[in-house]
Amino acid sequence: MLPQKSEFAKYWNINSDTVFLNHGSFGATSKVVLAEQNRLRNQLESDPVWFLEEVVEEMWQNAILSISNFLNADPGGMVFLSNATSGVNTVLRSLSLKPGDEIIVPNHTYQACWNAVDFVTSRSGAKTVIVEIPFPVDSKEDIINPILERVNRNTRLALIDTVTSPTGLRMPFEELVYQLQSKNVDVLLDAAHGPGIVPLDIKKLNPAYCAGNLHKWICTPKGSAFLHIREDKIGGIRPLAISHGASVVGTNEEKFRFEFDWQGTCDPTPWLCIPTAIAHVEDLVDGGWSEVMEKKRKLTLEARRILSEELGLDLPCPDYMIASLASIIIPKKGKIANSVFDSDPLHSKLIKEFGIQVPVFNWPHHDKRYLRISAHLYNHIDEYKYLAKVLSELI
Ligand SMILES: Cc1ncc(COP(=O)(O)O)c(C=O)c1O
Structure with missing residues (x-):
């Protein structure tokens, strides 16, 4: 039995x-959220042009505000993507690295994201600096110290997880973001396992970039993730798919939104379900x-x-x-x-x-x-x- x-x-x-x-691999969406997604999909398919041109904008803004509120993040730097892998790639592939630049990657890092670092460092003559972190590990200093020891004047970025994938380690990411950025090293926080399992306060943490999944622990439908870009970094980051937004005439904010919000035709319902998903799980316990x-x-x-x-x-x-x-x-x-x-x-x-x-x-x-x-x-x-x-x- x-x-x-x-x-x-x-x-x-x-x-x-x-x-x-194994909720960790792909999450699992709750029945209430699936019902909401079906409702939205039926609405979309009843007139896709009307839905995507007239209806979606307000719901989209509402979803951006909902996740920004949940993570205490600036909505102006919050964009939706289909998964954390795209978020990490969006940042890495926007950086203009030069030979000799270094990106720090702890050796508990999710392989797909580590591969993305290798891709951008190898094409530019930069270097992936792999930091060995033991497992078993006894204290947070055993994680923080080896990472900080590898910082030098060539270090451009560190890819830091909130919780690691193979080893399930809740990283001391708060200290790491603070310490690394105090040494002028931008942090790309991989919060694939972040929202819904560790408290995340993006304004307080202030990482240059934070990519995270909602389809894991917030239980949204698959294809629901975010990238938050700190205000001073917004100008340097372009979406993976260059689309209509690139030729939009408008303010920087309008261009940024348009570029990220329209990366080609797609089903927006995984993002539109975010407010329902946050409220549903929240209501299950007092x-x-x-x-x-x-x-x-x-x-x-x-x-x-x-x-x-x-x-x-x-x-x-x-x-x-x-x-x-x-x-x-x-x-x-x-x-x-x-x-x-x-x-x-x-x-x-x-x-x-x-x-x-x-x-x-x-x-x-x-x-x-x-x-x-x-x-x-x-x-x-x-x-x-x-x-x-x-x-x-x-x-
Ligand atoms: C630490 C970490 N980063 C990134 C990802 C990639 O997530 P996704 O497949 O949703 O892009 C995962 C997936 O499990 C992960 O554990």
Whole structure:
């Protein structure tokens, strides 16, 4: 018998035959938000010209204000993109790097974004500076110090995650943004796992750039992400798709909005659902988003404690480095996946034979194999107990 889900599971479409412990990869949209997206899509398709030329603008502004308010960000620098990868690429590919310039990348960085850094550094004769951060890691100084030690007068940018993908580490990003930018190094904050699992106050943090997903932890439909560009950086950043906005005559603000808001025909409903998604999850518990974040974090901490005890494995980082994701280091013996296109055999076995959806990563930069759990409101502690029991037989 599969373990129970939580009382909140009824708000999501998660398959009842799946122990779904991987909210982190692609999120999961709630039923209320999917219904809102269907409503908007039906409206759009009833007259696409009327919708895209007359109706969308007000809803778009409302969505920009909604996410800016949620993140305490300047709406004037907030634009929508389809995913965090596009946000990171938009910034990197706008920079005019020269030979010798350096971009810092910690070696827990999501590979797609790391590849984007390599792409822009290699084409310009600049350099990707890879910072080795241990895992297991004991303290935030073990993260901050090695990064700061690599700063020199050639450092142009640092790509810093809010929460890392392979290792589920809640980075000390507040200190890092402050310290790096005090040394004149712009920070591109990768908040793919940010909104909805860690408090983010963009005005206070003040990063040069922040790219983040809403389709993960805010539970919007897929294709809903943002890029926030600080006011002094706006002039230097152009969208990946140059479109009508480039020939618009108007103020700088008008040109900026037009360039980013119209990058060619697309379905805007994932962004238009942002206000509904924020309000829906917020309303599920009395304490709103801060309680939602705390509930998920508590569940993650309890889950990783159960896993480490059942499997006799050490916890790889202190509790304060955990948000709603946690990785454990599992033995590397046996078959492992060799590329991102292969599923690790352990992952396949867990889903096919036990109905457990949980990612297993072979992370070549650490020469280690990780299993990462996620926790959202729909999860129940029994699901992690079941995972621990199954794993104790398999590894
Ligand atoms: C840290 C990090 N950055 C970027 C991304 C990319 O997100 P997306 O596929 O939505 O672009 C991910 C995805 O999991 C991630 O974990």
